[in-house]
Amino acid sequence: MGYYNRKIQTVRTLDKFKELYCISDKCKYNFEVVIVDDNSTTPHDLTEIVRGYTFPIKYIKISAEEKGDRLNPCSVYNRGFREAEGKIVMIQNPECIHMNDLLVYLSTNLTENDYFAFSCYNCTSEELTQELLNDNTKINDMDYNKRNRICWYNHPQARPVHYHFCAAMFNDNLKMLGGFDEEFAKGAWFDDNEILLSIANNLRLNIRTLDPNEAGIVVHQWHARDAESKITKKQHEALIDKNRKIFDSYVAYHKLYDFRYPKLLHLYWDGSNFSYLNLLTVLSFKRYHKCWKINVFCPLNPTKGQSWKTDEQKEAYTGPNYFDELKKLTNVNIHYIDFNNIPFSKKDASEVIKSDYFRLYILNKYGGLWSDFDIIYTNNVEKYHVERRPGPKEKRMIIYRYHWPEANRYVIPIGLFLCHKNNSILTVILNNIEQFYNPDQYQCLGCQMFQFIFNKENYAKAKPILMNMKIAELGMEDAYCYLPMKWNELDKMYQDTSVKAISMETSPSVFGVHWFNGAADAKKYCNQLDLQEIKQRPPQCLIDELVQKYVC
Numbered sequence: 001m002g003y004y005n006r007k008i009q010t011v012r013t014l015d016k017f018k019e020l021y022c023i024s025d026k027c028k029y030n031f032e033v034v035i036v037d038d039n040s041t042t043p044h045d046l047t048e049i050v051r052g053y054t055f056p057i058k059y060i061k062i063s064a065e066e067k068g069d070r071l072n073p074c075s076v077y078n079r080g081f082r083e084a085e086g087k088i089v090m091i092q093n094p095e096c097i098h099m100n101d102l103l104v105y106l107s108t109n110l111t112e113n114d115y116f117a118f119s120c121y122n123c124t125s126e127e128l129t130q131e132l133l134n135d136n137t138k139i140n141d142m143d144y145n146k147r148n149r150i151c152w153y154n155h156p157q158a159r160p161v162h163y164h165f166c167a168a169m170f171n172d173n174l175k176m177l178g179g180f181d182e183e184f185a186k187g188a189w190f191d192d193n194e195i196l197l198s199i200a201n202n203l204r205l206n207i208r209t210l211d212p213n214e215a216g217i218v219v220h221q222w223h224a225r226d227a228e229s230k231i232t233k234k235q236h237e238a239l240i241d242k243n244r245k246i247f248d249s250y251v252a253y254h255k256l257y258d259f260r261y262p263k264l265l266h267l268y269w270d271g272s273n274f275s276y277l278n279l280l281t282v283l284s285f286k287r288y289h290k291c292w293k294i295n296v297f298c299p300l301n302p303t304k305g306q307s308w309k310t311d312e313q314k315e316a317y318t319g320p321n322y323f324d325e326l327k328k329l330t331n332v333n334i335h336y337i338d339f340n341n342i343p344f345s346k347k348d349a350s351e352v353i354k355s356d357y358f359r360l361y362i363l364n365k366y367g368g369l370w371s372d373f374d375i376i377y378t379n380n381v382e383k384y385h386v387e388r389r390p391g392p393k394e395k396r397m398i399i400y401r402y403h404w405p406e407a408n409r410y411v412i413p414i415g416l417f418l419c420h421k422n423n424s425i426l427t428v429i430l431n432n433i434e435q436f437y438n439p440d441q442y443q444c445l446g447c448q449m450f451q452f453i454f455n456k457e458n459y460a461k462a463k464p465i466l467m468n469m470k471i472a473e474l475g476m477e478d479a480y481c482y483l484p485m486k487w488n489e490l491d492k493m494y495q496d497t498s499v500k501a502i503s504m505e506t507s508p509s510v511f512g513v514h515w516f517n518g519a520a521d522a523k524k525y526c527n528q529l530d531l532q533e534i535k536q537r538p539p540q541c542l543i544d545e546l547v548q549k550y551v552c
Contacts, residue, residue, distance in 0.1 A: 100216025187243035264368030395475030
């Protein structure tokens with residue numbers, strides 16, 4: 001709950017929780033309540049109130065300095081989301097009182113593919129609120145509804161807006177969004193519209209307002225609009241217009257391409273020093289993908305050392321650490337993961353190998369785009385894929401490959417994957433993945449595994465795995481789209497002055513440049529990069545030119 005000066009209404013809501021969800025001092029369900037107080041006035045402080053309930057309540061107070069002159073509550077709710085520990089998160093206004101046992105409905109009906117909004121009946125005065133709470137059959141009383149005027153704020157037939165007066169979704173899904181978009185924090189309204197837009201386009205969940213007779217309802221208790229009364233009508237309208245323009249631009253973006261994959265970008269970082277070129281993966285992706293949600297996963301307890309015997313990634317980056325710059329970006333979520341909670345038995349595996357497992361695990365759980373942290377994006381991923389596989393022609397799993405003429409076979413790099421969640425390709429690979437584990441091999445769960453499974457010369461050996469896949473779900477795309485230069489063409493990126501950024505930005509076959517973070521040339525460039533110096537001189541190579549687009 002995001003709370004501000006609603007003491008009477010909130011006490012009623014909490015009392016109803018006690019009535020519906022507790023028997024004596026024991027809770028019927030394992031639940032917690034999170035209340036984030038957006039710097040309410042002293043008479044509305046709930047510190048003593050919350051101590052009187054037997055169910056757990058986290059009461060968090062926003063300071064006056066932290067709040068400033070902000071009206072929009074989206075950052076208040078986001079603070080609460082970060083504290084929420086349950087499997088399911090119910091998002092609701094504190095003045096929305098439960099009239100039925102809503103938790104029992106959620107526990108038996110909500111899935112990881114759903115967003116449910118409960119029907120919400122509104123009361124337009126304190127007197128009408130009291131009247132309805134004393135006799136909930138008034139909802140069906142024609143005279144009462146006539147006196148109450150606007151009745152339903154949310155209803156599957158009368159007003160199916162799906163707003164979060166009281167709504168629920170899985171906590172893991174909410175974390176992929178990062179909650180409400182903080183771009184709306186400095187304006188007014190439209191944050192509730194945006195989160196629904198993101199649930200539909202970024203998560204691809206089923207959005208549904210529940211029938212009152214099926215799931216129960218909440219009643220929105222009347223309250224004064226004291227937050228808005230602090231500013232003039234003209235000022236308030238300007239704040240509304242500010243957010244309306246942001247929201248309209250988001251709607252327009254989502255309409256550009258008929259892109260049906262979840263708009264989630266997943267990345268992994270092992271906690272080592274983070275170069276400016278690594279940061280450019282996110283900066284460049286945000287430039288071309290306005291409304292995507294970006295999720296960066298980091299291990300809580302990274303494995304130290306490298307188990308493989310070959311020379312990959314042996315040279316370290318020793319320059320400035322830019323990782324904290326990620327935390328300043330909107331729609332970028334940092335997740336610290338405990339591998340003890342991930343279904344991979346090789347807990348002591350090197351970080352590179354663990355990341356190869358994790359990319360497949362997280363993609364199959366949520367869907368979206370996996371990117372390594374050494375791609376600078378030069379165009380829109382959606383545009384590229386829609387032009388190649390429009391609408392029904394899309395595949396549930398996209399793997400990128402390129403032909404190696406000298407060996408007369410395909411190479412399958414693993415820097416990029418695109419998929420829908422729970423596809424048969426990744427499900428089968430994950431079920432068989434540990435048979436490929438070899439700590440002595442840098443790419444045992446990466447290129448080596450994919451080469452074994454998907455190259456025709458290994459078909460007889462890979463057949464037991466392939467037979468369990470729905471191969472029609474698999475699409476193969478040309479890896480040139482993000483690998484216009486291959487591992488043996490690094491001079492074209494770091495030395496050749498004739499290769500220009502515009503060629504990477506205007507080619508319909510390219511949307512990114514993979515710069516090979518593990519290569520010695522790349523490490524040398526990153527270690528020697530001086531952002532102040534590069535601003536003041538002409539570019540000397542392609543990577544120089546791409547960097548200058550973000551520092552100049």
